[in-house]
Amino acid sequence: MVNSVSQHQIRSYIIQAQEEEIKRISLELHEGVGQNLYSIYTGLQLVESGLGQHHLKNYLHEMTQLIEKTITEIRLLSVELHPPALTTLGLVPALKSYLKLYTSTFGVQVELETTGVEKQLPEQSSVAVFRVCQEALTNIAKHADTSDVKMSLLWNEAGLKISIVDFGGGFAADEIEMNTVSLGIAAMKERMLLTGGHCLISSKIGGGTSVEISLPI
Template identity: 80%
Template sequence: MVHSDSKQLIQSYIIQSQEDEIKRISLELHEGVGQNLYSILTGLQLVETGLNQPHLINYLREMTQLIEKTIQEIRLLSVELHPPALTTLGLLPAIKSYIKLYTSTFGVLVDLESIGEEKQLSEQNRVAVFRVCQEALTNIAKHADTSNVKMSLIWKENELKIMIVDFGGGFAADGIEINPFSLGIAAMKERMLLTGGHCVISSKIGEGTSVEISLPL
């Protein structure tokens, strides 16, 4: 039988390994594939200036637009995988960066407020809280059937509290079957437990869902 402390260390190691891999893929998308596409784009634009045949100019413009669109999609994917701000600037700027992407992708508006003075978190805790918020927002976009979300970060002396409230259809918490949605909820709770924090999810049919995250500072 695995001791609970050993089990927690193993779970923490697995999550950290996953995050390291996500960060690597994010950097490769942005600095590798994205940069290569940008070089191709500038090359095509240079060729376009030297062409005189209208049908070739139109073709090049179509290719240029496609590459520009692909570069934008890669940038958005890179931010979604691992916002650079999460490492360099902290949790709040990373959440703001993600919300911009989230709204442009799903059309769900997030009313974000931060109360109190932002505190520095360890990278492990920043990642854990960010992933839980990301999972909560993704669940709202996919399941809540709403276009408005209220998100509050409350910084206290010894605790960070985050409330995420949607105004959607809600769900019967006791009736969730084993599926990616319920597994996502379990992962949210597990991540916070590994940081010494908690994640409490409340929902009622017709009244929406609230996610409350707490983390000792």
């Protein structure tokens, strides 16, 4: 029992340490690289507007489009690492902010439905829930081959329940090997266990995948 508790505490400490480092990197990406790229982007737009040669205008236009795409990707990466809205505004605004960038980057539309009154969660719990949702949505974008996702949040007196359902190809649970997908699924379950919650993942070939998250409050 002592060993079990010790291992539990070690895993919790490692995750907290990782989150602090992730927060630092996210801030540097947003305020450093992202801001520099935005300055270059606006500068190129200004130069483009003053050019008279058609081929140079086309070239600069392609460059500005590439930088604009890079800025969007960096914003998504920054939010993925640590969404600023999570600690200031709460879980639902943070998820809405993430979904907006997620859709613009991957082209996957997520229908979000919330029921009940949002409650303030401890930071560790809100980060854990956000990370699990993030991992589920990333897996959908990379592996599900679908652009149709439904996500629902139910707040009640007992706690929070989240459902993420895609209508993609699905997978057979017994066929998953030790790769990034299986490790990601294991991390999702571990994060929820560490906060006293649960994560249930069900899928079948041709039937899509469902992720059910529950967290007592």
